[in-house]
Amino acid sequence: MAFLNEHYLKLQAGYLFPEISRRVKEFTDRNPDAANDLIRCGIGDVTEPLPRAAIDAMHAAVEELGHRETFRGYPPYEGYEFLRAKIAQHDFRDRGIEIADDEIFISDGSKSDCGYILDILGDQNRVAITDPVYPVYVDTNVMAGHTGPAKSDGAYEGIVYLPCTEANQFVPAPPPDHADLVYLCFPNNPTGAVATRQQLARWVEYACEHKALLLYDAAYEGYIGDPEIPHSIFEIPGAHDCAIEFRSFSKTGGFTGVRCGFTVMPKRVTAQTEDGRAMSLHPLWQRRWSTKANSVSYPVQRGAEALYSVDGKKQVRALVDHYMGNARLLRDAVERAGMQVFGGTNAPYVWVKTPQGVTSWEMFDRVLNDLHVVITPGSGFGSCGEGYIRISAFNSRENAEEVAQRLQRLAA
Numbered sequence: 001m002a003f004l005n006e007h008y009l010k011l012q013a014g015y016l017f018p019e020i021s022r023r024v025k026e027f028t029d030r031n032p033d034a035a036n037d038l039i040r041c042g043i044g045d046v047t048e049p050l051p052r053a054a055i056d057a058m059h060a061a062v063e064e065l066g067h068r069e070t071f072r073g074y075p076p077y078e079g080y081e082f083l084r085a086k087i088a089q090h091d092f093r094d095r096g097i098e099i100a101d102d103e104i105f106i107s108d109g110s111k112s113d114c115g116y117i118l119d120i121l122g123d124q125n126r127v128a129i130t131d132p133v134y135p136v137y138v139d140t141n142v143m144a145g146h147t148g149p150a151k152s153d154g155a156y157e158g159i160v161y162l163p164c165t166e167a168n169q170f171v172p173a174p175p176p177d178h179a180d181l182v183y184l185c186f187p188n189n190p191t192g193a194v195a196t197r198q199q200l201a202r203w204v205e206y207a208c209e210h211k212a213l214l215l216y217d218a219a220y221e222g223y224i225g226d227p228e229i230p231h232s233i234f235e236i237p238g239a240h241d242c243a244i245e246f247r248s249f250s251k252t253g254g255f256t257g258v259r260c261g262f263t264v265m266p267k268r269v270t271a272q273t274e275d276g277r278a279m280s281l282h283p284l285w286q287r288r289w290s291t292k293a294n295s296v297s298y299p300v301q302r303g304a305e306a307l308y309s310v311d312g313k314k315q316v317r318a319l320v321d322h323y324m325g326n327a328r329l330l331r332d333a334v335e336r337a338g339m340q341v342f343g344g345t346n347a348p349y350v351w352v353k354t355p356q357g358v359t360s361w362e363m364f365d366r367v368l369n370d371l372h373v374v375i376t377p378g379s380g381f382g383s384c385g386e387g388y389i390r391i392s393a394f395n396s397r398e399n400a401e402e403v404a405q406r407l408q409r410l411a412a
Contacts (some may be wrong), residue, residue: 020376075292079296085101113263128159134189182203191343197236198232253304269282338411364377
């Protein structure tokens with residue numbers, strides 16, 4: 001009989017979003033008439049149509065595949081050069097950040113890359129993760145055997161947790177102790193917090209001092225409106241030596257169902273062997289992709305490329321403005337209901353403090369049963385998320401306005 005990977009048995013009862021789905025199903029089974037009235041503001045999935053520039057580009061690419069003269073087979077495993085060059089130029093070099101085309105690796109999304117990166121990193125690393133946090137960072141390390149079992153409070157042995165609280169504005173400072181890998185996400189999912197240049201500089205200094213590696217998830221950088229807030233970790237001097245950045249077209253180009261993102265892997269980033277040699281991670285990441293995957297389909301990469309066109313940029317901006325308009329509506333409604341609210345200004349998530357004595361899941365059930373709205377309990381993101389809920393701004397304007405109206409009933 002084959003043996004299984006027993007690290008999976010250490011995972012908690014259920015990944016957060018399947019548990020939400022289970023509870024919602026129970027509610028609709030008990031209240032079938034309420035199903036049509038239900039509005040989902042839980043999972044951060046986009047709702048608006050793809051930008052026309054991407055649609056047209058994908059149509060043209062599909063047509064190319066229908067003719068022998070323009071047919072293409074396997075894509076380059078690291079992604080097509082036409083897309084890698086656009087990304088490196090528009091997202092980085094145009095902003096004064098030196099990133100080479102071949103330091104961009106195309107994938108099916110930053111969620112995947114946050115897990116795939118562990119393929120080239122050792123299991124002896126001490127991992128530091130913010131709390132609350134996007135659950136993928138924790139769960140992929142558990143699956144890879146980089147943690148001990150879960151403790152009674154749900155935290156895993158072997159992980160250094162970095163509390164994100166009101167006191168530090170949900171942006172943790174580097175810990176006093178050593179860590180080898182540090183996961184950072186700004187604009188943050190779930191809190192909507194952003195990190196200043198000074199705060200990120202402290203993390204780069206820590207990484208250089210400890211020879212640590214920063215795994216920087218910038219999937220929501222397109223939502224930053226404050227010109228003083230960095231869009232990339234590579235805006236910070238020294239980051240090219242100690243950071244890897246993950247990006248996605250999911251929340252800017254609406255590609256959650258299309259699937260496309262990328263990782264920025266500077267050639268200067270190194271990790272050490274057991275005998276103390278420093279080796280560049282770039283060729284190992286390249287080898288990982290050549291062995292395990294064949295990048296993303298040609299039509300999808302052409303669609304992503306089109307987002308950098310003049311029309312594509314305007315259409316992406318319109319999408320971001322739409323969702324941020326929803327965030328303002330939701331944030332204002334929560335404030336009018338007398339609740340304390342964070343986020344929703346440089347990120348599409350509104351982070352709400354629950355009334356005293358009400359747990360995150362209790363608030364989830366109250367909002368579901370009384371308002372017929374699905375939100376996300378903060379405790380699902382970690383122990384420091386207890387006492388908060390997350391409301392996603394990814395919705396139609398009509399739904400956002402309706403949810404804003406329903407939220408007023410929380411004040412009663």
